[in-house]
Each structure stands twice: as structure tokens, then as C-alpha cells.
Amino acid sequence: MFDKILIANRGEIACRVIKTARKMGIKTVAVYSDADRDAMHVEMADEAVHIGPAPAAQSYLLPEKIIEACKQTGAQAVHPGYGFLSERASFCEALEAEGIIFIGPKPKAIKAMGDKIESKKFANAAKVSTVPGYLGEIRDADHAVEIAGEIGYPVMIKASAGGGGKGMRIAWNEGETREGFQSSRNEAKSSFGDDRIFIEKFVVDPRHIEIQVLGDAHGNVIYLGERECSIQRRNQKVVEEAPSPFLDEETRRAMGEQSVALAKAVDYQSAGTVEFIVDKNKNFYFLEMNTRLQVEHPVTELVTGVDLVEQMIRVAAGEPLTIKQDDVTLNGWAVESRLYAEDPYRNFLPSIGRLTRYRPPEEGESGDVIVRNDTGVTEGSEISMFYDPMIAKLCTWAPTRIEAIDAMSVALDEFVVDGIEHNIPFLAALMQHPRWREGRLSTGFIAEEYPDGFAPSLPEANEQRVIAAVALAVELLRRDRLDRHVGRLAPHSGAMKPDWVVRIGDDYLHVSIVEGMISSPIEVDLAIAGGKPVTVTSDWRPGDAVWKGEVGGKAVSAQIRPVLNGTRIAWNGKAVVARVMLPNIAALEKLMPVKLPPDTSKMLLCPMPGLVVSVSVEEGQEVKAGETLAVVEAMKMENVLRAERDLTISKINAKAGDSLAVDAVIMEFA
Template identity: 75%
Template sequence: MFKKILIANRGEIACRVIKTARKMGIRTVAVYSDADRDAVHVEMADERVHIGPPAAAQSYLLIDKIVDACLQTGAEAVHPGYGFLSERAAFPVALAEKGIVFIGPNPRAIEAMGDKIESKKFANAASVSTVPGFLGTIESADHAVEIAREIGYPVMIKASAGGGGKGMRIAWNDAECREGYTLSKNEAAASFGDDRVFVEKFIVDPRHIEIQVLGDKHGNVVYLGERECSIQRRNQKVIEEAPSPLIDAATRAAMGEQSVALAKAVAYDSAGTVEFVADQNRNFYFLEMNTRLQVEHPVTELVTGIDLVEQMIRVAAGEELSFRQKDVTLTGWAVESRIYAEDPFRNFLPSIGRLVRYRPPEEGSDGEITVRNDTGVVEGSEISMFYDPMIAKLVTHGPTRLEAIEAQSDALDAFVIDGIQHNIPFLTSLHHHPRWREGRLSTGFIREEYPDGFGVRAVDAAAKPLLAAAAVAMEVIRQDRLEALPGRLRPASGDLRKDWVVRLDKDYIPVTIHEGFAAIPLELDLSVGEGAAPVNVVSRWQPGDLLWTGIVGEESLTVQVRPVPNGAELRYRGISVVAKVMTPRVAKLEALMPEKAPPDTSRFLLCPMPGLVVTIEVVEGQEVKAGETLAVVEAMKMQNVLRAERDLTVKAVKAKPGDSLAVDAVIMEFE
């Protein structure tokens, strides 16, 4: 077994590999760019080597830098993680020339299956069912349109060397095909150093199913069940689960056996993923094979009990798999949510900055429920514009799918992140969506269920009394603390004010306390609303706690609390609302106060995220029609097209290509 390995990656996957290496007694070496000098993976590793500037093309993507770091530290093997160099056949070749082991598949397998175009040709030759498409070189946007017309719209334009949703576009007509071709090529070149793209038929109402395979260097290959990754936004996975609610035992066996046959054909000798698109009738078609560890591998680990990183290391060291196909069993259900640094209320645009607060839910097992959080950040970490915006992967496991989803919802409620925008409100909304809970999925789920984007979830009838009760419980404790200050008169124990009004958004809700005491734990009997039956409220919350946890009637509750002037912002189940607790007299007077109108920004194009201006498509004085492109801004390796929302005339252009802009910076002004 290896004594020291180097991780040629960063962030959560580097931390993930280090954890398993520690468990195996293997020393680790981290590499880092200037932007990652203080990163968690650098602190976790036993040794660390600086490899260059922040841009991946000048650091993490340079094979020579990684090889030199191995030679400098004496690392015997390299784990590539995912992304970066993980699917570059030249990387293991360069390592082998220096006597360093690659913890991944052999170069032949990477070449045969890692390239999406070549893998489809290989699969066709092996009589594997594939999606209709054109696998040759596409010379131009016009050529792409010609191919798309032959295949029939809709089509998918994909980067040959792509992954993670980058370099991927769906086109429903000629105009979208031309634009998608250009954007896919640009993103592919920026992210992978390879601008080749291909076009294939887009299956309507599809489901994304993938099979985890694992092979050794002795000819043994097994499959570890399936994962469903149909909940996607902009072709990037958001929620994954194992197993799939669509797949039955017979389909699982058929997909698994086909995946194993494909892997054996290239002597596959590591962890890999064979991806399929399936229709609602369980017909499936080969898409591609990812010759690396997948981001969503934790759900497979939780349902199989197999540490995939450990198996990769053991296989790379020449060990034979210690189990066979008959030994693989799937137990329970696992669900994973990807937590991204992005603003769901502004069309999911990237958000960068420092994590002022980062308090994930407690990991571990409690009864039949397990919570796991794979992350590469801590409180105080910086979310950079140079890399993928994923902050963490929150994974829960339970006996059934609904129990795993409920555990995921509870864990998301307890996940505190401040300092940047993040997608936890959106994830929480997804996990409470009836269609998701029923397993009626497709890759178009988010587009279909959130056609106008994601907005703040309104306080519904079920949440309103719970949040009002929690708000009053917090105010009682706060008042009790104030009355205990020196020089203030303190009422007799148990003598609490009885009548309150809670403002939630624009609703004024009367709350009556029947009896109770302000202690830790607090206990109250109160009624929420006119004539409502009393419920018992119990909580150990204290002023300053970021989480209010307690019981309201029969309901267990976890609510995030952020102080605001004269109240608190409460976050619960995707709801974010300011709660103000006041006396009836104050509530009556406040209801008469006029509300301040927000500023009018309709005459400006504002930069929706921190990013780099790629192009400005208009000039001053130009008349523009609704829908026309105004500018393209790149952030976190994704190009975002900014379009005119109405007919207008450009008065002034305030930015130029190459400018680095902050969020809400003015790009141009209109007449």
C-alpha cells in the first residue's frame, strides 16, 4: 500500500480524499493556487505545494506542475478527484514516466471512454444502445444547424471533453442552435482547453440515470446500483438520489450488466460511471462514461456501505476487489443536495465573498437517519470567482425515500450560511415539492415547475402559526432578559404579558399567552389567531442563538434567526420572513405607516453577479429590440447572456470587455 499520495485537486473533493487516506494510514500532499493558500484542503494535508496563480489553466491544469510536486514530496501516487486533470489521458502517462501511480483508470480506458465523441463511437461498435446524433467534427454554427435539422429538434449541443453542465446547451430551433454552438465552444475552451462539440437528439421528458461501476486490474468489474440525477438546472445536477424511484430490479440488472460489459471492453480498472438517459417507460440509452469519481458518489456509498475512494486507492495499488457482484446490496435510500454559492432570487447568478457564518448541521447517525456533509470550506473561507461555486454536498440516508427526504429538509433548515447568497431556500422548496416527493421526475423538472424562476416562498397557512409562536417565544425570553438588567423592575415569576401581535410580512397575527414561564427551557401555552385553540410551546433558545429549535404543539421546529431592527428574520422550509412582535397598540399604529418604494433601476443594465465582461454587443445610440443580446458576462467559468427586456435605445455604455465588475455595477444606461 502507498505511504504517501498527492491530491491533484482542491475544495471538497480534496478534503474527501484526505479523510479516506487518513483512515487508511496514508500521508497526503495538497497542491494549491494563490487563491487557495488558506483553503481547508491545504490545512488538512500533511504536506502542501504551491503550483501557481488562481486561474486553473495556470495551476491545477498544468501536468508538469503536479508531476514536479510529486517528485518534490516523494508522493507515490496521485488521486485526481473530479474535473481538472481527472479525465486527461496524458496525465497518467506523464505520471507513469516518472514512476508515479495514477489513482484512476488506465490511459486506454480514459481515451476510449473519457471523450464523449469517441465513447459513443465505441459504444456503437459494441452494440450498446445510444442516442441518435452526429459524432463527427462540427466546423461551424451553420454546420451545427444543418446537423440539427437532419436529427430533428430539439437537440443537445455538448462539449466533447465536458462535464458538470459546462459546454452544454439545448436548442429548439436554428437561432438557439447557432447561439448554443458558440457558447458551448467558448465554455468548453475555457473550462477544458478543448473546444470540440457534438450534437445529439434531446429525449423529451427524459430522466438521467447513471450506473456506478468499479473494476480492478485483475479483470473483475462490478456495478453498485444506480443513481438518479434528473433534478438539474442549466444541465447541472442539483439533487441526486440512490436508488432511483423509476428503476425496477430487472431494469437495474440490465443497465448494470450493460455497463459492466462496456467497462470490461476497455479493461476498466477504477471507479467510473456509465450515464444513461431513460424515458418514463424505462427505455434507456447510453450517453457517456465518466472515467473518474463522480460528485454524487456519496449517495452510492451510503446505500452500499462501500467507500469508493478507498477502493480506488486499493485498486491502484494492485489489490483485487474483495467482493463480487452477488455481495453488493442496496440498503435504504440516500439523497444529496448540492449547496452552491449562487442567488436563487436573481436567476441563480453566482455569488462570491467570505463566509461570515458557516454552521452546517451535525453529522453522524441518529437511529436510522444518517447526515453527512462533504465540504471544503469553514467559517471565514473565501468563495472565489475562479472555481466552481459548490460550497458543500449535504447527504442524508434513511430506511425509505420519504424518510431520507424529510431528514434532508430538517438538515437544510439547520444549515447556516451568511456572507454570500446561496441556494438553500431553493433546495428546501424542491424537497417539499409534491412532484419531487412522488418521484415524478424528468430533467425538465425545474424548468417546468419554476418557469418564472424562483421567488421568495410565501408564508403559507401551515407555517404561519408555527413561526408566529416561535417569534413570541423568542420575544418573551428577550423581555425576560431585559427585565433582569440592574435598575429595572422585574415582575413576579410567571407574570408574562398576555396579548401580543406578530407581523409576518404584511399579516398582523394576534397571539395570546394563557400561561407559561420564561426560563430555559421556556414553556408557554398560547393561541395563534382569534379564537384558536391553545398549543404548548417548548424551546431552549437563548438570545444570540442562530437556530430556534423547539416544539409547537405536535410539531418539531428548526428556524434560523437573524436579528433585524425591531424584529428578526426567520428562515424555515425555504421561507424567509421578517417577524416583528409588538403590543396591539403599536401594531395598530405601525399599520398606518407608509412603505418606502424601492429605487427605479429600469433605465440601467446592472451586472447581475460579480464577473468578467466578455463582450459588449451594442453601441451608444443603438436601438435594441426586446430579446436582443446586450452583453456577455463570465462568472465561475460560465458565460451569461444579458438580453434586453424591452425595446430601448442605448444612451451610454459604462463598461468594456475585460472589465471585472461587482454585482449591480452599471454596464450601460438607456434613454
Template identity: 75%
Template sequence: MFKKILIANRGEIACRVIKTARKMGIATVAVYSDADRDAVHVEMADEAILIGPPPAAQSYLLPEKIIAACLETGAEAVHPGYGFLSERASFPTLLKQNGIVFIGPNSRAIEAMGDKIESKKFANAARVTTVPGFLGVIESPDHAVQLANEIGYPVMIKASAGGGGKGMRIAWNDVECREGFQLSKNEAAASFGDDRVFVEKFIVDPRHIEIQVLGDKHGNVIYLGERECSIQRRNQKVIEEAPSPLLDEATRRKMGEQAVALAKAVDYDSAGTVEFVADQNKNFYFLEMNTRLQVEHPVTELVTGIDLVEQMIRVAAGEPLSLKQSEVTLTGWAVESRIYAEDPLRSFLPSIGRLVRYRPPEEGSDGDITVRNDTGVVEGSEISMYYDPMIAKLVTHAPTRLEAIDAQADALDAFVIDGIQHNIPFLTALHQHPRWREARLSTGFIKEEFPDGFHPLTPAPEDRRILALVALAVEILRRDRLDNLPGRLRPHNGVLREDWVVRLEGEYIHIKVPSGFVGVPVEFSAILDGESVETTVSSRWFPGDLLWVGEIGETPVTVQVRPVLNGVELRYRGATTIAKVLMPKTAALDALMPIKAPPDMSKYLLCPMPGQIVSIDVVDGEDVKAGQTLAVVEAMKMQNVLRAERDCKVKACRAKAGDSLAVDAVIIEFE
């Protein structure tokens, strides 16, 4: 077994590999760019080597930097994680030439299956069912349009190299095909250093199901069940689960055996994933093979009990698989949510900055529920513009699918992130969506259910009831503390009012507390408007705590609490609301107060996220039509097209190509 390995990656996957290596008694070496000097993976590893400036093309994507770090530290093997060099076929060869072992598949397997175009050609030759398409390289927008018309719309334009949803566009007509071709090429070049793209038929109402395979250097290959990754946005997976609610045992076996046959055909010798697209009738087609560890591997680990990173290391060291196919069992259900630094209210555009607060839910098992959080940041970490915006992967495991989903929603309620925008409210909304809970899935789920984008959630009626009681509990405890301070700051100390009003989402909720209140832990009974039965409220919350954890009646409740002027901000089940606790007379006057209108910014095109202007596509004085491209902004390797929402005239362009802008900076002013 290896004594020391190097992790040629960063962030949460580097931390994930280090944890397993530490468990196995293997020393670790981290590599880092200037932007990652203070990163968690650097602190966790036994040694760390600086390899260059922040851009990945000048650091993490340079094989010679990785090899030099190995030779300097004496690392015997390299784990590539995912992304970066993990699927570059030349990398294992270069390592071998320098006496270093690659913890991943052999170069031939990567070359045959890691390139989407070549993998489809190989799959066709191996008689694996594939999606109809053109497997050659598309040379021009006209060529793309010609092929799309031959195949028939809709089509998917995809980058040949890499993964992670980058360099992928769905086109429904010639205009979208031309634009998608150029955007896919640009993103592929920026993300993978390879701008080749291809086109294939887009299966309508598809489901994305993948089989985890594991092979060794002795010809043994097994499959470890499947994952369903149908909840996607812009071809980027958002929620994954294992097993798939679509498959029956016969279909699972058929897909698994086909995946194993394909892996054996290329002498696959590590962890890898064979991806399929399936229709609602369980017909499936080979999509591609990812010759690396997948982002969503934790759900497979939780339902199988197998540490995939450990298996990769053991296989790389020459050990045969210790498992047989008959010994692989799937137990319970696991769900994973990807937590991103992005603003769901601004079309999910990236958000960068410092994590002022970062308090993930507690990991571990409680009864039948397990919570796991794979992350590479801590409170105070910086979310950089140079890398993928994923902050963490929150995973829950339970005996059944709905129990795992409910556990995920509870864990998201307890996940505190401040300082940047994030997608937790959106994830929470997804986990409460009836269609998701009923497993009526397709890769078009998000586009179909959120056609106008994601808008701020408002608390459901039952949730408003809960939040009103939480707000009252917070205010009563605050006032009780003031009453009992030395010097007795309040002249009416020692007297608890019975009648209260909580203003929540424009609604005034009257609450009566007839039987008094006990200090920490808070315990009291209350009667809400229109109810005749008292509801008990109990919690050990103390002023300053970010989480109010307690019970409303018999229901466990976790609410994020932040003080604001004259009230408290509450975050629960994806909704954020301001609650004010008032006396009845004050509430009557409050209802008469005017509401301040926000300023009109409709005459400006504002930069939706921190990023660099790629192009300004209009000029001063130009008349533009609704839908016309105004500018392209790039952040975190993704190009975002900003289009006119209505017919208008450009008064002045306030930015130019190459400018780096902050969020809400003015790009264009209209007349």
C-alpha cells in the same frame, strides 16, 4: 499499500480523499494555488505544495506541476478527484513515466470513454444503444444548424471533453442552435482547454440515470446500483438520489450488466460511471462514461456501505476487488443536495465573497437518519471567482425515500450561511415540491416548475403559525432578560403580558399567553387567532444562538434566527421573513404606516453578479428589441448572456469588454 499519496485537486473532493487516506493510514500531500493558500484541504493534508497562480490553467491543470510536487514530497500515487486532470488520458502516462501511480483508470480506458465523441463511437461498435446524433466534430454554426435539421429538433450541443454541465446547450430552432454552438465552444475551451463540440437528439421528458461501476486490474468489474440525477439546472445536477425511483429490479440488472460489459471492453480498472438517459417507460440509452469519481458518489456510498475512494486506492495498489456482484446490496435511500454560492433570485448567477458565517448541520446518525456534509470550506473561507461555486454536498440517508427527503429539508433548515448568496432556499423549495416528493421526474423538472425563475418563498399558512410562535418565544425571552438585569431597566418588570400581536408577511397574528412563561428552557402555552386549543411551545434557545431548536406542539422545529431593527429575521423551509412582536395598540398604529417603495432601476442594465465583461453587443443610441443580446458576462467559467427585456433605446454604455464589475454595477443606461 501506498505510504503517501498526492491529491491533484482542491475543495471538498480533496478533503474527501484526505479523510479516507487518513483512515487507511496513508499520508497525504495537497497542492494549492495562490487563491487557496488558506483553504481547508491545505490545512488537512500532511504536506502542501504551492503550484501557481489562481487560474486553473496556470496551476491545477498543469501536469508538470503535479509531477514536480510528487517528486519533491515522495508521493507514490496521485488521486485526481474530479474535474481538472481527472479525465486527461495523457496524465496517467506522464505519471507512469515518472514512477508515479495514477489512482484512476488506465489511459486506454480514459481515451476510449472519457471523450464523449469517441465513447459514443466505441459504444456503437460494442452494440450499446446510444442516442441518435452526429459523432463527428462540428466545424461551424452553419454545420451545426445543418446537422440539427437532419437529426430533428430539439438537439443537445455538448462539449466533447469534461463534464459538470459546462459546454452544454439545448436548441429548439436554428437561432438557438447557432448561439448554443458558439457558447458551448467558448465554455468548453475555458473549462477544459478543448473546444470540440458535437450534437445529438434531445430526448423529450428524459430521466438521467447512471450506474456506478468498479473494476480492478485483474479483470473483475461489478456495478454498485444506480443514481438518479434528473433534477438539473442548465445540465448541472442539483439533487441526486440512490436508488432511482423509476427502476425495477429487472431494469436495474439490465442497465448494470450493460454498464459492466462496456467497462470490461476497455479493461476498466477503477471507479467510474456509465450514464444513461431514460424515458418514462424505462427505455434507456447510453449517454457517456465518466472515467473518474462522480460528485454524487456519496449517495452510492450510503446505500451500499462501500467507500469508493478506498476502493480506488486499493485497486490502484494492485489489490483485487474484495466484493462480488452478489454481495452488493442497496439499503435504504440517500439524497444529496449540491449547495452552491449562487443567487437563485438573480437567475442563479454566481456569488463570491467571504463566508461570514458557515455552520453546517451536525453530521452523524440519529436513529435511522444519517446526515453527511462533504465540504471544503469553513467559516471565514473565501469563495473565489476562479473555481466552481459549489460550497458543499449535503447528504441524508433513511429507510425510505420520503424519510430521506424530510431529513434533507430539516438539515437544510439548520444549515447557516452568511456573507454570500446561496441556493439553500431553492433546494428547500425543491424538497417540498409535490412533484419531486412523488418522484414524477425529468431533466426538465426545474424549467417546467419554475418557468419564470425562482422567486422568494413566502411561508405557507401552517409555517406562518409556527414562525409567529417562534418570534413570540424569542421576544418574550428577550424582554425577560431585560426585566431581570441588575438595575431593572424596565419599569413594568416581572409582569408578562397576555396579549401579543406578531406582524408577519403583512399579516397581524394575535396570540394570547394565558398561563405565563418559564425562562430557559422556554416553555409556555399560547392560543392563536381563530384557535380554541392551547399550543405548547418549548425550546432551549438563548439570545445569540443562530438556530431556534424546539417543539411547537409535538412538531420538532428548527428555525434560523437573526436580529434586525425592531424585529427578528426568521428563515424556515426556504422562506425568509421579518417578524415584529408588538403590543395590540402598537400593532393598530403600525398598520397605518406607509410602505416605502424601492427605487426605479428599470432604465439600467445592472451586472447580475461579480464578473468580467466578455462583450458589449450594442452601441450608444442604438434601438434594441426585446430578446436582443445586450452584453455577455463571464464568472466562474460560465458565460451569461444578458438580453433586453423590452424594446428600448441605449442612452450610454457604461462598461466595456474586459472590465471586471461588482454585482449591481451599471453596464448600460437606457433612455
């Protein structure tokens, strides 16, 4: 077994590998760029080596830097994580030439399966069912249009060396093919250093289901069930689960056996994933094989009890698998939510900045529920524009699917992230979505259910009552604290007055205090909106970011943030501002005029902090609705900004190469 390994990656996956290595008694070496000097993986590792500037192309993507770090520290093996160099056969060969072990498959398998174009050729030759497409390299946009026309729209444009949704576009017509080809090629070049593109038929309403395989150097290959990865946005997985709510045992076995046969054909030695698209009739088609550890591997670990990172290390050290196919059982259900630094209310555009508060839910086993959080950040960490925007992978396990989903809902409500925008509100809302809870999924789920983007939904009547109870409990404790600490200055806070009004949106709910103690822990009986009294209990104290307690005997965990004259409460997938006031104040407030937001309809605002790739118009130019105005890149993704209506450009304030802050004015319209 190895004494020391180097992790050629960053963020949560580097931390994940370090945890298993530590458990196995193996010392670890981290590598870091300028941007990651104070990162968590650097702190966790036994040693750390600086490898260059922040851009990945000048640090994490340079094999010579990794090899030099191995020589410098005496690391005997390299775990590549995912992304970066994880599927680059030349990197594996370079390590072997230096006598350093690559903790992953051999170059033969990487070359055969890691390249999407070559993998499809190989799969076809092996009689594996594949999606119709053009397996050669696309020369240019004209060639892309020609091929797409032959295949038939819609088509999927993909980066050959891609992964993680980078370099992927769906095109429904010639114009989208031309634009998608160029954007995919740019993203592929930026993310993987390889701008080759291929095109295949896009199967409408498919499920994305993948099989986890594990092989060793002694000819043993097994599969460890499947993962459902159909909840995707811009071809990027958002929520995964294991097992799939769609597959039956017969289909699972058929997909697993086909995956094992494919892995054996290339002498696969490590953890890998065979991805399929599955139609409504359970017909499945080989999509690609990822010759690396997948982002979503924790859900497989939770339902099988197998540490995939440990198995990868043992296989790389030459040990045979001790797990047989008959030993693999799927126990319970696991769900993974990917927490991204992005604004769900602005079409999920990236967000960067410092985590002023980062407090995940408590990990571990509690009753029939397990909570796991794979992360690479801590409070004070900075989310930069140079890397993937994923903050963490929150996982829950429970005996049944609904129990796992409910556990995830609670965990999301307790996950505190401040300082940047993030997608927790969307994930929390998703956990309550009827279609998701019923398991009626497809890769088009988000586009179909949120065609106009994600927006906060109003709480229903029962939810309003719970939120009103929490809001009043919070306000009473704040006022009680004010009376006790500065009572001489504010002796009439009204904390013990019996009648209150809680405003939620445009609704005013009358709440009466029946009886109880206004102190922490609080226990008070409230009559809400004319209903029967309910008991509210909690040990929440002013300043806590999460309110935990019970309302009418029901456990509630809600995010609490003070705002001007009120409290922002996020619970059960709903986020509202609740304002607590006395009845006479509520009567006066209803008479106040509504302040309108400023008019920005004649401006193109930068939707996220990013780099201007191009400006496609000139001052004085008339453009039609849908035409491209500018392209902004953030976190390795290109975002095309289009005209929402016919207009004339009156002034341009930015040019290619400019770095812009969110809401910076790119151009103005006449």
C-alpha cells in the same frame, strides 16, 4: 499499498480523499493555488505544495506542476478527484512515464470513454443503444446549424471534454444553436482547455440515471446500483438520490449489466460511472461514461456501505476487488443536496465572498437517520470567482425515501451559511415540493416547476402559526434579556404582557400568552390566531442562528436572523420576516405608508460579481426584446444578459475585461 499520495484537486473532493487516505494510514499531499493558500484541504493534508496563480489554467490544469510536486514530496500516486485533470489521458501517461501511479483508469479507457465524441463511436461499435447525434467534431457555428437541422430540434450542444454542466446548451432553433455553440466552446476552452463541440438529439422529458461501476486489474467488474440525477439546472445536477424511485429490478439489472459489459470492453480499472437517459417507458440510452469519481458518489456509498475512494486506491495499488456482484445490496435511501454559492432569488446567479458564519448540521447517526456533509470550506473561508461555486454536499440516509427527504429538510433548516448568497432556501423548498416527494421527475423539473425563476412562497395558515410561535418566543427572550441586563434603562419592555401581534407578510396574527416561564429554556403556552393553546419549548438563546424546539409537540428547526424591527425566519422551505409588536403598535403600523423600491427599469445591472466578456451594443442603438446586451462570466460559466423589452441604449458604463460588482450599472436605457 502506497505510503503517500498526492491529491491533484481542491475543495471538498480533496478533503474527501484525504479522509479516506487517513483512515487507510496513507500520508497525503495537497496542492494549492494563490487563491487556496488558506483552504481547508491544505490544512488537512500532511504536506502542501504551491503550484501557481489562482486561474486553474495556470495551476491545477498544469500536469508538469503536479508531477513536480510528486517528485518534491515523494508521493507515489496521484488521486485526481473530479474535474481538472481527472479525465485527461495525457496526464495519466505523463505520470506513468515518471513512475507515478494514477489512481483511476488506464489511458486506454480514458481515451475510449472519457472523450464524449469517441465514447459514442465506441458505444455504437459495441452495439450499445445511444442517443441519435453527430459524432464528429463541429467546425463552426454554420456547421452546427447544419447538423442540428439534420438531427432535428431540440438538440443538445456539448463540450467533448466536458462535465459538471460546463459547455452544455439546449437549442430549440437556429439562433439558439449559433449562440449556444459559441458559448459552449468558450466555456469548454476555459474549463477544460479543449474547445471541441458535438451535437446530439435532446430527448424531451428524460430522466438522468447513472450506474456506478467498479473494476480492477484482474478482470473483475461490478456495478453498485444506480443514482437518480434528474433534478438539474442549466444541465448541472442539484439533487441526487440512490436508488432511483423510477427503476424496477429488471431495468436496474439490464442497465447494470450493460454498464459492466461496456467497462470490460475497455478494461476499466477503477470507479467509473455510465450515464443514461431514460424515457417514460423505461427505455434507456447510453449518454456517456465518466472515467472518474462522480460528485454524487456519497449516496452510493450510503446505500451500499462501500467506500469508493478506498476501492480506487486499492485497485490502483494492484489489489483485486474483494466485493462480488452478489455481495452488492441496496440498503435504505440516500439523498444529496449540492449547496452552491449562488442567489436563488436572482436566477441562481453566482455569489462570491467570505463565509462569515458556516455551521453545518451535526454529522453522524441519530436513530434511523445518517447525516453526512462533504465540504471543503470552514467559517472564514472565501468563495472566489475562479472555481466551481459548490460549497458542500449535504447527504442524508434513512430506511425509506420519504424519511430521507424529511431528514434532509431538517438538515437544511439547521445549515447555517452567512456572508454570501446560497441556494439553501431553494433546496429547502424543493424538499417540500409534492412532485419531488412523489418521485415524478425529469431533467426539466426545475424549468417546469419554476418557469419564472425561484421566488419565496408564502407560508400556509398552519405554517404561519408555527412561525408566529417561534417569532414570539424569540422576541420574549430578547426582551427578557434586555430587562435583566439593562432593566433600569428599559423597565417597560412589555415582555410579560399577555397579548401580542405577529406580522407575517400582510397578515397580522393575534397571539396570547396563556401561561409559562419567559426564560431560557423557554416553556410557554400560546393561543395563536384564536386557536387552542399550544406549548412552545426551546433552549434557544439570543444570538443562536438556529432555533430548535417544539411547537405543539412537533419538532421545529428554523434559521433565525435579526432584521430591522423583526426576525427573518426560514423553516420548512419558507422564509419570511416576522415582526412582533403590541396590539396598539400593530394598529398604528397599518396606517403607515408603503415605501417603494427605487426604479431600476432603465438600467442593466450586473446580476453577479463577474468579468465582462463582451458588450454587444453601442450607445444610441435600438434593440429588440430578447437581443443580447452583454455577456458576463463568473465561476467558469458565461451568463448572457438580454433585453427584456424593445429599448434604446443611452449610455454604456462597462467594457469587455472589466470586473464588476453585483448591481453595478452596465448600461442605461432611454
